[in-house]
Amino acid sequence: MVHINLLKKWMYVLLAFFVVLTICFWKETYKGYYVPFKIESKTFQIPRVLDKWDVLKSRMLSNEVVGKKNQASVPGKETQGKTKGNVSATATGNNLEAKTKKSVGSSKVWNEDTSSSNLTPRLQKVRKNYLSMNKYNVAYNGPRNAVKLSPEKLLCQLQDRVNVTMVQRSDGPFNTSDWHRYLPRRNISGEVGHLGRCAVVSSAGSLKSSRLGPEIDSHDAVLRFNGAPTKGFLNDVGGKTTLRLINSQLVTVEDQHFLTETLYNTGILIVWDPAPYHAEIHEWYRKLDYDFFKNYKQYRNRYPEQPFYILNPKMQWQLWDVLQENSVEDIQPNPPSSGLLGIVIMMTLCDEVDIYEFLPSKRQTDICHYYQRFHDRACTMGAYHPLLFEKNLVKHMNRGTDEAIYTHGKVTLPGFRNMQC
Numbered sequence: 001m002v003h004i005n006l007l008k009k010w011m012y013v014l015l016a017f018f019v020v021l022t023i024c025f026w027k028e029t030y031k032g033y034y035v036p037f038k039i040e041s042k043t044f045q046i047p048r049v050l051d052k053w054d055v056l057k058s059r060m061l062s063n064e065v066v067g068k069k070n071q072a073s074v075p076g077k078e079t080q081g082k083t084k085g086n087v088s089a090t091a092t093g094n095n096l097e098a099k100t101k102k103s104v105g106s107s108k109v110w111n112e113d114t115s116s117s118n119l120t121p122r123l124q125k126v127r128k129n130y131l132s133m134n135k136y137n138v139a140y141n142g143p144r145n146a147v148k149l150s151p152e153k154l155l156c157q158l159q160d161r162v163n164v165t166m167v168q169r170s171d172g173p174f175n176t177s178d179w180h181r182y183l184p185r186r187n188i189s190g191e192v193g194h195l196g197r198c199a200v201v202s203s204a205g206s207l208k209s210s211r212l213g214p215e216i217d218s219h220d221a222v223l224r225f226n227g228a229p230t231k232g233f234l235n236d237v238g239g240k241t242t243l244r245l246i247n248s249q250l251v252t253v254e255d256q257h258f259l260t261e262t263l264y265n266t267g268i269l270i271v272w273d274p275a276p277y278h279a280e281i282h283e284w285y286r287k288l289d290y291d292f293f294k295n296y297k298q299y300r301n302r303y304p305e306q307p308f309y310i311l312n313p314k315m316q317w318q319l320w321d322v323l324q325e326n327s328v329e330d331i332q333p334n335p336p337s338s339g340l341l342g343i344v345i346m347m348t349l350c351d352e353v354d355i356y357e358f359l360p361s362k363r364q365t366d367i368c369h370y371y372q373r374f375h376d377r378a379c380t381m382g383a384y385h386p387l388l389f390e391k392n393l394v395k396h397m398n399r400g401t402d403e404a405i406y407t408h409g410k411v412t413l414p415g416f417r418n419m420q421c
């Protein structure tokens with residue numbers, strides 16, 4: 001008798017324990033702080049983290065930045081592409097559908113006046129630390145537009161001021177016989193031909209279950225980023241890859257398997273690497289953020305038929321200046337995200353550009369990438385990259401509707417050649 005009572009008691013205790021455990025676990029997951037161990041340990045091995053479009057990511061890193069603001073050598077970027085300004089921050093996960101049945105007000109999509117005060121305290125701190133760290137020696141003394149430019153003027157400013165070019169055989173330190181063997185002979189516009197409608201596909205978690213695949217594939221050309229796969233996600237992101245913009249870290253860091261991963265064998269590749277502020281190409285050549293040249297050459301030897309360009313580093317800071325000039329606050333003194341670079345590259349190659357889930361749709365989530373499971377608000381709001389300000393800029397220039405943003409995460413921008421400036 002005594003034994004049975006004791007046993008019962010223990011059973012209850014055990015049961016209560018499991019209930020508590022389950023609740024705790026569920027809460028963690030819901031908060032978005034559940035990071036699978038695998039990815040976390042991967043992140044540890046990588047010195048710099050990438051942006052939302054990028055492969056890896058960075059809750060860890062941005063935490064690191066909070067801690068070590070005065071260290072000179074630093075990590076990188078955040079991740080991915082969704083967002084929310086003031087946007088119903090509560091409408092995550094399951095609540096979303098229910099809440100959004102109502103009409104699509106502009107309050108439901110990214111607010112182009114989002115400011116750093118809309119960031120979480122952690123991300124505000126990260127931004128401040130990047131501002132004081134100033135790794136790339138940014139010294140901006142250009143104008144600041146207190147009054148917003150019209151979208152047309154802003155588009156023209158981008159066209160005028162940002163020179164999108166790839167490194168050519170005649171450029172500076174690349175004009176040697178050694179490099180001559182590696183750089184593509186044809187320029188990129190000759191390579192892609194005249195493109196009409198183009199799609200830029202972010203890697204945002206909000207692409208999951210979007211069923212945007214067929215719409216994306218209906219474009220003449222599709223740009224993707226870093227290691228974003230199509231296999232296994234056809235229905236949501238499509239299967240076409242015309243161009244792929246990758247960062248130098250992905251090319252360089254061993255465990256990204258850049259040389260062997262077949263994902264990279266499709267489409268035209270473009271690699272970019274952060275340069276010191278307005279550095280001449282020679283200076284950047286000596287001070288690469290990631291020394292990707294060896295793997296670049298190896299890849300070219302292995303796949304000589306696949307066009308593979310190096311983005312001229314001038315572009316990133318010309319674009320950054322436009323971003324700073326049109327932002328009320330100081331933006332992070334780090335290069336723009338791959339996402340924004342990709343958008344502007346496509347504006348030079350295409351008549352019209354549709355951008356998916358750079359501004360988040362109703363599917364917005366803190367999940368960083370549609371093909372991975374970790375969460376971080378930084379993927380949407382920015383840590384290393386001035387993502388928040390990039391989104392404000394893109395929203396201001398959008399020629400599509402708020403409804404298209406809400407339902408498809410879609411923004412439409414004109415190609416430069418179709419503008420009258």
Ligand SMILES: *[C@@H]1O[C@H](CO)[C@@H](O)[C@H](O)[C@H]1NC(C)=O
Binds near residue numbers: 086111
């Ligand atoms: C966010 O909400 C606050 C208070 O509701 C408001 O003052 C602020 O302008 C909003 N900011 C954005 C970006 O919507």
Ligand SMILES: *[C@@H]1O[C@H](CO)[C@@H](O)[C@H](O)[C@H]1NC(C)=O
Binds near residue numbers: 162318
């Ligand atoms: C862009 O490139 C053209 C020709 O290559 C050059 O004339 C022009 O000055 C450049 N503009 C900027 C802002 O660098």
Ligand SMILES: *[C@@H]1O[C@H](CO)[C@@H](O)[C@H](O)[C@H]1NC(C)=O
Binds near residue numbers: 173
């Ligand atoms: C390469 O370009 C530099 C200028 O950037 C020039 O001084 C040099 O003569 C060029 N070298 C060759 C082999 O053309």
Ligand SMILES: *[C@@H]1O[C@H](CO)[C@@H](O)[C@H](O)[C@H]1NC(C)=O
Binds near residue numbers: 187188190
């Ligand atoms: C690219 O090459 C084509 C010839 O293949 C030429 O007509 C065109 O002007 C070049 N474009 C640029 C931007 O250099």
